[in-house]
Amino acid sequence: MNPKQSNWGMFERLRPSQIDAIKGVAPIAYVPFGAIEWHSYHCPTGLDGIKAHGLLCELAASVGGLVLPALYVGTETIKPYKGFKHTIDYSAEIVERLALETLEQLADEGFRVIVLATGHCPQSQQDAIANAAKEFRVRFPDVGLWSGGDHEPTEDRFPANHAARGETNLQMHFAPETVDLTLLPADHPATLDDDGVWGEDPRLATSEQGREMARTFVEAMSPVVLRLLKGATR
Numbered sequence: 001m002n003p004k005q006s007n008w009g010m011f012e013r014l015r016p017s018q019i020d021a022i023k024g025v026a027p028i029a030y031v032p033f034g035a036i037e038w039h040s041y042h043c044p045t046g047l048d049g050i051k052a053h054g055l056l057c058e059l060a061a062s063v064g065g066l067v068l069p070a071l072y073v074g075t076e077t078i079k080p081y082k083g084f085k086h087t088i089d090y091s092a093e094i095v096e097r098l099a100l101e102t103l104e105q106l107a108d109e110g111f112r113v114i115v116l117a118t119g120h121c122p123q124s125q126q127d128a129i130a131n132a133a134k135e136f137r138v139r140f141p142d143v144g145l146w147s148g149g150d151h152e153p154t155e156d157r158f159p160a161n162h163a164a165r166g167e168t169n170l171q172m173h174f175a176p177e178t179v180d181l182t183l184l185p186a187d188h189p190a191t192l193d194d195d196g197v198w199g200e201d202p203r204l205a206t207s208e209q210g211r212e213m214a215r216t217f218v219e220a221m222s223p224v225v226l227r228l229l230k231g232a233t234r
Contacts, residue, residue: 008060011068019066026064027232028225029111030056031102032150033095033118033129035074038084039163040196041183045086046072047163047171052119052150054174055217059115062218063225066111073098076124078162084196092128099132103145107136112232113144115225121149121160144228146221153220158213162192164199166213173210181205 007025009018034049044050049070060067072088075095079087099116106114116133118125126149133147151160158166172179181203184190190197 007064008057009066010057011066014066022064022066023110026066026229027110027112028060028063028065028229029106029109029114030060030065030067031099031106031114031116032056032068032070033074033099033116033120033125034070034072035077035120035125036072036086036088037074037077037120038079038086038196039167040190040202041185042179042181042202043163043168043171044175044178046070047167048072048074048119050119050175050178051167051170052117054170055119055150055214056115056117058214059218059221059225062222063229065113065115065225068102070119071098071102074118074120074125075128076122077120078196081122082193082196092124095125096128096132099129099147100135103132103136104139107140107143111143113225113228114146115221116145116147117150118148119150121151142232144232146224146228150217153224154213154216157216159199161199163195163197164190164202165204165209166199168202168205169207169210169213171210172205172207173214176207179205 032052039047053070075092077087077089078084192198
């Protein structure tokens with residue numbers, strides 16, 4: 001089964017008949033997780049969810065399916081770690097419970113494949129989602145599931161970072177109006193302790209690089225999703 005590129009949409013923007021039409025051809029659900037979290041001076045607090053949602057939309061446009069709105073529920077944020085405000089931090093238990101219940105609800109809705117990608121990727125977040133995925137697979141062995149950090153499919157080329165060049169690339173690709181590189185400190189290179197930036201200098205970011213990162217993600221994940229779909233619909 002190879003769904004047409006037009007057979008995708010954003011779940012919350014569609015009427016029931018439209019959802020059913022897409023699901024009838026491509027019974028794939030995409031779940032982006034994010035966090036409301038400080039991403040330095042130059043990027044919005046919702047960066048994690050924006051990029052995860054954007055990446056999954058481009059993936060869905062390639063292979064079909066329905067993308068849910070981003071769930072802004074993150075644990076182990078930069079607030080308890082480095083003290084930055086403009087951040088909402090949840091417990092790992094809440095993340096795990098929300099992930100599991102979301103997966104269960106999507107299985108109940110009749111989806112045969114689910115892709116859950118978190119744009120917020122500290123270890124506690126990844127562990128919580130992995131725990132939910134493990135339990136879900138036991139309860140719903142016939143539903144194909146991929147879950148993990150949105151950086152994982154491309155980390156050999158684009159390493160994980162926080163508000164640095166990589167994440168800023170993607171933000172400039174998906175929502176360029178939300179980025180202002182002139183707000184970065186002029187008197188020193190941006191650092192994790194002072195500015196909440198971990199990784200390459202975000203001043204080097206461009207929307208073109210973000211587009212390339214998104215393309216690489218789609219190329220890596222498309223065959224994964226199609227294999228899961230083939231296995232789930234036998």
